[in-house]
Amino acid sequence: MKIGQKMMVDDQENKLIIQTRHDHEPVLNLASDLRSANLLGMGNESKLVGVIPTDQFFAWAKKHGVDPTDTQAMQEIVAKEMMSGDNSKLRVWGGTF
DSSP, X not given: OEEEEEEEEEXXXXXXXXXXXXXXXXXXXXXXXXXXXXXXOSOOSOOOOBOOOHHHHHHHXXXXXXXXTOHHHHHHHHHHHHHSGGGGGGBOOOSOO
Protein backbone atom coordinates (compact mmCIF):
# COMPACT_ATOMS: atom_id res chain seq x y z
CA MET A 1 0.00 0.00 0.00
CA LYS A 2 1.40 3.38 -0.99
CA ILE A 3 1.76 5.67 2.01
CA GLY A 4 3.65 8.61 0.59
CA GLN A 5 5.04 10.26 -2.50
CA LYS A 6 7.50 13.10 -2.90
CA MET A 7 8.51 14.84 -6.12
CA MET A 8 11.81 16.64 -6.54
CA VAL A 9 13.51 18.36 -9.45
CA ASP A 10 17.21 17.80 -10.08
CA ASP A 11 18.18 21.02 -11.86
CA GLN A 12 21.72 19.83 -12.60
CA GLU A 13 20.58 16.78 -14.56
CA ASN A 14 17.24 18.30 -15.60
CA LYS A 15 15.26 15.36 -14.19
CA LEU A 16 12.06 14.93 -12.22
CA ILE A 17 12.54 12.46 -9.36
CA ILE A 18 9.49 10.78 -7.85
CA GLN A 19 10.11 9.02 -4.56
CA THR A 20 7.36 6.75 -3.24
CA ARG A 21 7.02 5.00 0.12
CA HIS A 22 5.07 1.79 0.64
CA ASP A 23 3.84 -0.11 3.67
CA HIS A 24 3.98 -3.86 3.04
CA GLU A 25 2.80 -4.80 6.53
CA PRO A 26 -0.75 -5.78 5.38
CA VAL A 27 0.72 -8.13 2.77
CA LEU A 28 3.15 -9.63 5.28
CA ASN A 29 0.27 -10.16 7.72
CA LEU A 30 -1.77 -11.86 4.98
CA ALA A 31 1.10 -14.22 4.18
CA SER A 32 1.51 -15.02 7.87
CA ASP A 33 -2.22 -15.68 8.28
CA LEU A 34 -2.26 -17.97 5.24
CA ARG A 35 0.75 -19.90 6.58
CA SER A 36 -0.96 -20.27 9.96
CA ALA A 37 -4.22 -21.46 8.38
CA ASN A 38 -2.38 -24.55 7.09
CA LEU A 39 -4.60 -24.90 4.03
CA LEU A 40 -1.78 -26.24 1.90
CA GLY A 41 -2.00 -29.94 2.70
CA MET A 42 -4.99 -30.61 0.47
CA GLY A 43 -3.02 -32.70 -2.05
CA ASN A 44 -3.71 -30.26 -4.85
CA GLU A 45 -0.98 -29.75 -7.45
CA SER A 46 -1.63 -26.00 -7.49
CA LYS A 47 0.01 -24.23 -4.58
CA LEU A 48 -0.12 -20.64 -3.38
CA VAL A 49 3.60 -20.02 -3.12
CA GLY A 50 3.35 -16.52 -1.72
CA VAL A 51 1.96 -13.03 -2.00
CA ILE A 52 3.82 -10.26 -3.78
CA PRO A 53 2.97 -6.56 -3.55
CA THR A 54 2.61 -5.05 -7.01
CA ASP A 55 5.28 -2.43 -6.45
CA GLN A 56 7.71 -5.18 -5.37
CA PHE A 57 6.97 -7.13 -8.55
CA PHE A 58 7.88 -4.11 -10.67
CA ALA A 59 10.96 -3.42 -8.52
CA TRP A 60 12.19 -6.97 -9.18
CA ALA A 61 11.66 -6.47 -12.92
CA LYS A 62 13.68 -3.25 -12.80
CA LYS A 63 16.39 -4.84 -10.66
CA HIS A 64 16.88 -7.65 -13.18
CA GLY A 65 16.47 -5.41 -16.24
CA VAL A 66 13.40 -7.27 -17.53
CA ASP A 67 10.16 -6.01 -19.02
CA PRO A 68 7.44 -6.84 -16.45
CA THR A 69 5.15 -8.00 -19.26
CA ASP A 70 7.65 -10.69 -20.30
CA THR A 71 5.87 -13.60 -18.65
CA GLN A 72 8.62 -16.19 -19.12
CA ALA A 73 11.35 -13.98 -17.68
CA MET A 74 9.19 -12.80 -14.78
CA GLN A 75 8.31 -16.39 -13.83
CA GLU A 76 12.01 -17.12 -13.45
CA ILE A 77 12.64 -13.90 -11.52
CA VAL A 78 9.70 -14.44 -9.18
CA ALA A 79 10.80 -18.01 -8.50
CA LYS A 80 14.35 -16.83 -7.76
CA GLU A 81 13.24 -13.93 -5.56
CA MET A 82 10.66 -15.99 -3.65
CA MET A 83 13.32 -18.56 -2.76
CA SER A 84 15.62 -15.81 -1.49
CA GLY A 85 15.91 -15.50 2.27
CA ASP A 86 15.28 -11.76 1.94
CA ASN A 87 11.71 -12.46 0.81
CA SER A 88 10.89 -15.38 3.10
CA LYS A 89 8.10 -13.44 4.82
CA LEU A 90 6.25 -13.22 1.50
CA ARG A 91 6.19 -17.02 1.12
CA VAL A 92 3.14 -19.02 2.13
CA TRP A 93 4.17 -22.47 0.91
CA GLY A 94 7.38 -23.91 2.35
CA GLY A 95 8.29 -26.19 -0.55
CA THR A 96 10.53 -25.63 -3.56
CA PHE A 97 9.56 -25.19 -7.17
